[in-house]
Amino acid sequence: MxxxxxxxxxxxxxxxxxxxxxxxxxxxxxxxxxxxxxxxxxxxxxxxxxxxxxxxxxxxxxxxxxxxxxxxxxxxxxxxxxxxxxxxxxxxxxxxxxxxxxxxxxxxxxxxxxxxxxxxxxxxxxxxxxxxxxxxxxxxxxxxxxxxxxxxxxxxxxxxxxxxxxxxQEVKEKPATGYVRLPVDRVFSITGFGTVATGTLWSGILRTGDALEIMPRKIAARVRTLQVHGRKVEEARAGQRVAVNLTGVEVEEVPRGSVLATPGSLTPSYRLDARFVLLGTARPLKNRSRVRLHLGTAEIMCRVILLDRDELTPHETALAQLELEEPAVAVRGDRFVVRSYSPVRTIGGGKIIDPVAPKHRRLRREVIESLLTREKGTPEELLLQQLNSHRTILTAEELVRASGLDENTVKDTLHSLVEKKQVRSIPLENQVYYLLQEVYLQWAENMRLMLQEYHRDFPLREGFPKEEMRSRLFAGLNSKQFQSLLQVMEEDGLVKLYAQEVALTEFTPKPNPKQEQQIQQLLEIYREGNCQPPAWGEATRRVGLESHTAQEILQYLLKKCMLVRVADDLYFHPACVDRARQALVDYLREKGEITVGETRDLLQTSRKYALPLLEYFDREKTTRRVEDKRVLTRAEKQKNRS
Structure with a gap:
């Protein structure tokens, strides 16, 4: 020690x-x-x-x-x-x-x-x-x-x-690993130095310059200097009495009962689940009795909600929820003492089971069983219970806080659970998230059902828009987390991904028989139209397409390059575009330049189509405009030479 x-x-x-x-x-x-x-x-x-x-x-x-x-x-x-x-x-x-x-x-x-x-x-x-x-x-x-x-x-x-x-020699040393936790038992101010808080460092290593969070108020502070046994030090370790000179806070912001902690490591709560012990010298304790809770260095008024009975008799223990009148921070396994409201005397105490507890309904078997697991369960049982209660992705750090287990135990246990396929890991940048395998499979099934319905309704689309799916099924995940989940599902062969869409692995956009017939009719219309194609609305009316179906087919034809968009609401058959390009290139190779009117005559069309075609070929880097004429681009000339 x-x-x-x-x-x-x-x-x-x-x-x-x-x-x-x-x-x-x-x-x-x-x-x-x-x-x-x-x-x-x-x-x-x-x-x-x-x-x-x-x-x-x-x-x-x-x-x-x-x-x-x-x-x-x-x-x-x-x-x-x-x-x-x-x-x-x-x-x-x-x-x-x-x-x-x-x-x-x-x-x-x-x-x-x-x-x-x-x-x-x-x-x-x-x-x-x-x-x-x-x-x-x-x-x-x-x-x-x-x-x-x-x-x-x-x-x-x-x-x-x-x-x-x-x-x-028989005393076990406090863990120097993990988060800093120092309950404050005294605070004062020193002229020229400012606020000084003292206490016993329960866990972690505290260093000069470290950022801290004053809990439960969530006030940010920083360590200016440290003293241990009256001597200035650069580092204090768990198990030492420490005086911490804080910057950025006033004395009244760090009252006794506060906890100096690693930022983000503790969560304030108004409810604590606990195993409560009533001393043999105490009177029977009724449900909802108002008492004084002593937790760490804090004294907080609270009510004892007996979860498994209506009254606790001396020498008995019970599962209870402590309903606090002001928030507190704790870790699973912390011990506490309770004193009666009046007259003030010690009547009992116990051990924290859940430091951030939801409100429970009393006398419910499922509540009691859940708390018993949290109280006595193995690390695997505790982590599985946490993942099951949250039913979303959690980091190892979040599971450390939720379970009360130490960091190494959580990481080792998660590794084992992943190998046993009870938990699924979701890598994201420098972080790893964990999800109950059962929940992962349920998410995949929900996605499969949604995609099946979508593919049936929109057989010509590549897939469901990712962001829309996230907002519908996974609103609790941000975009990066959702993308990482999709990548894992793709690796598992459950879905396939496009830039902005997600689809079932076995799905390929394909028209149904009726749509296939309509598509062939449309393509024939545009093939016959050559360099004077009809407007899309006119073509669809000739085929008898409804407006919503027409738009679906148009997007499909464009994506499959079965039609070419030359300008807004002006589409050509790709064979017609190819013939026009070749005719234009041959002409320019011989003549060197061409006007809109000459293009019109060359392609046997009208100015209405000739000008958009020339602008399209400009965008495609086949031609370039010089005043009111077109010439071949340098790349096109070199291609022709080769």
């Missing part, structure tokens, strides 16, 4: 602050009121070097019952707890409440400190020790070492340091 956060816990005036001062030389009572009253009101901080050389941060929390909420703001990020019990008083009310909080937050490593041993005799001390051992039975600290200490005489301090060092 490279980094270690130690927290104190225990009843008011049991010697926590004196113990910290004896261990570190730092008086954590910094407020005038704390000095005058002789009790801790706010959180205190100090650094400690253990015998092994390991650096630890100490969070000294208030013990008075009126300041339990301040205690809760500091205890959330600790790795090891020092439960301080005064030898002259033994177990007291806040000893029990602090132990409940330790149990609810599952702080599994700790040392019990019997303080003020200089005030009692051996016989009394042995009785208190037996009481403490009995008190800890059945709790998460059962079997924790008990060390007898006097902060006044120094008795037991060396043993305590050695014991802390030994227990600390």
């Amino acid at each position: 490279t980094h270690l956060i130690i927290g104190t816990a225990g009843h008011v005036d049991h010697g926590k602050t004196m113990l910290v001062k004896a261990l570190t030389g730092v008086d954590t009572d910094r407020l005038k009121e704390e000095k005058e009253r002789g009790i801790s009101i706010e959180l205190g901080f100090a650094s400690l070097t253990l015998p092994s050389g390991r650096q630890a941060g100490i969070v000294d929390v208030p013990g008075h019952e009126r300041f339990i909420k301040n205690m809760l703001a500091g205890v959330g990020g600790i790795d090891l707890v020092l439960l301080v019990i005064a030898a002259d008083e033994g177990i007291m009310p806040q000893t029990k409440e602090h132990m409940d909080i330790i149990q609810l937050l599952q702080i599994a490593r700790g040392v019990v400190v019997l303080s003020k041993v200089d005030l009692v005799d051996r016989e009394w001390l042995d009785l208190v020790r037996e009481e403490v051992v009995e008190f800890l039975k059945g709790t998460i600290l059962e079997g924790a070492p008990v060390v007898e200490v006097s902060s006044v005489t120094g008795q037991g301090l060396d043993e305590l340091l050695r014991t802390i060092d030994l227990v600390a």
Whole structure:
């Protein structure tokens, strides 16, 4: 364990602050009121070097019952707890409440400190020790070492340091990978530097210059400087106490309870799904009871919506949704503590199952089963559930946030699910999206049905316009995402793509028998018309085509080069165009130039057709205009020589 956060816990005036001062030389009572009253009101901080050389941060929390909420703001990020019990008083009310909080937050490593041993005799001390051992039975600290200490005489301090060092070896290091998450427990301003926020870095690596997001308010900020244990550093890692000097924000924009996070990594929510535990000392809890939620360093009023029952009795657990009165940010697996609205006392807590939960209907089997999967499911089950609930494409990063799993687990699990063909990957530029295979196949089927109907109604068109299909079936995808989906479907042989259209793989534009007959009649009309073809409307009337069908056939004939558009509403048979071009080229090769009138006579047509034909050949780079005459282009002359 490279980094270690130690927290104190225990009843008011049991010697926590004196113990910290004896261990570190730092008086954590910094407020005038704390000095005058002789009790801790706010959180205190100090650094400690253990015998092994390991650096630890100490969070000294208030013990008075009126300041339990301040205690809760500091205890959330600790790795090891020092439960301080005064030898002259033994177990007291806040000893029990602090132990409940330790149990609810599952702080599994700790040392019990019997303080003020200089005030009692051996016989009394042995009785208190037996009481403490009995008190800890059945709790998460059962079997924790008990060390007898006097902060006044120094008795037991060396043993305590050695014991802390030994227990600390069992503490798992917080993940330095993934997103930055630092719940703020204190904020202040320093002249010349601006806003400083402090807290325990729960995950990630924080560096000078990093961009941050202050959640849940979504305020952008940047790290100016960092301090760890009072020393300026360029980098802070998960598990360290950190002071962050922020630029671009005022003190009031970063209240206690805020979270400094990697931008975009957390989503504010008014609803949290959770496994809720009611303490044995609490009264029965009715559905929709209003309580105080302590999550990270935040205190938020909320209502407990019991999803699987109408009332929760002491010692019981239930699936619940916490309906918050202001938004919060959390991650799956975060632990929380709940205190009653009035009188204010700790009544329970639990573990977050879904940090961005939709509203649920109570007492529904499908809701309960879904939450049980999220609570206890394997990584595969959790990711499949997330993909199934969203039923659209998601990135690995989005699935990390939604599932609460770490980045490496999500990526490895997605790779496995893709290989098993339970999930389909959709590459896009430097990103990869993931989609439940079942949803992918359903999307493909919806597209197939739409294309079948379209091809039946418009057999002469190459395919369905892509953007229109996106707006009809895939409005949740942007154009790039939709194009990537289409490319994957084309690779799977489900569709074929054109520049602007999509079609079924087996489809080829083809007229039906009636249309084929009409097309042949039209082509004959234009062939006979030679260089004096009829207008399209006139030709279609002669064939008996309806206007909407006529337009479809026209587009088909143009795309297949069975007709040539020479000008607006002027079409020629391609054989006629070829003959006209050849006649024009032969004439120009001999004469060198030609006028519109000469063209009219050459092609045995009228000026109405001769001029558009010459302009068409200009566009085609066969001829070019010189004043009121045409000559061959250089490219055409060279082609003729060859």
